Amino acid sequence: MEDTREIKTKSEYSFLMTSSKIPVSGTEDDIASRRLEKILDIRKFEIDLYWKRATYFWAFIAASLTGYGLTITSQTPSADGVLKFQFIIICLGLIFSLAWYLVNKGSKFWQENWEKHLDLTEDSVIGPLYKTTISKNTYSSFWNPTKAYAVSVSKVNQILSLFVLLIWICIMTHFTYERFSFFKTFNLFYSLIALTTIIMTIYLLLGSRTGIKDTVVHFYKRKVINKSNTTENT
Structure with a gap:
């Protein structure tokens, strides 16, 4: 039977990790050290995957933007073949941007989990x-150009991916508005591409959530130790 307990305190978490049901040999300190090493390895793995995925999506989105730019600056931008190719590029850009945004959120979830x-x-x-x-x-300043600034690079990436997604939505809206006459009568090509895009959008939105199994863990906010060795919530 699936374990759906919620671990809300550190003592409950420690009890779960030191349960006699876990088939691990060695002293308690050895087990804790190996557990910490495994957590660090998985966390590093998740961070590495996060940026590798970002590079993967950036390549496809950049290619889509380049293709779209070439079609609208071609000598015959209103030709039927160019418009069809332009529509495909817009749909691809929209889907890849949405997928990138959702992948960023999913990667962030697992990074925070570990x-x-x-x-x-x-x-x-x-x-x-x-x-x-x-x-x-003391050490963070947005306005001082020579100081560091406490900003989450993963959050910046998430916001950037959302911005790119909104750009593609605007491009699709503009294309639909400008070429609305193509949609007044049934056109198999545009209908199939549009239907595929809609299906993929719904699938990404509804089918990309991770199924969380086993124990659900609730933790507390991090704390920062300042120069006077006192703690404060971040």
Whole structure:
């Protein structure tokens, strides 16, 4: 039977991880060290995949934008063949942009999942190393050009992917408005491409969520240790 318990406290998490049902040999410290090592490896793996996926989608989206630009600047941009090719490119750009946005959100979910595991595991092995950060009030500044700024690069990537998706939606809206006469009468080519795009959009929106199994874990916000060794919520 599937375990759907929610782990809401650190003690509950520790009890789950040290349960006698887990078939792992060695002392408690050895097991905790191996667990932490595994968590760090998986977290690193998720981060690597995150940026590899971003590169993959950027390549397809850039190619789509290039193709679209070539069609609208061609000598015969209103030719039937050019318009059909342009419509295909727009649909591809829209689908790849939506997929990129959803993949970013999914990757972020699993990255945060393993970060929460790390938050609760590292204390007993190496201390709060990962949770201990420099103070944002002291070391972070948006306006100072020579200072660092505490910004999430993954969130920037998510916002950028959403922006690209909105751009493609605008391009599709403009194309439909400008070429609306093509849709007044039934056209098999445009109908099939449009139907495929709609189906893929619905499938991406409804079918891309990860099925979470086993234990659902709720953790708390990270804490920052500033220069005076006091803790504050980030």
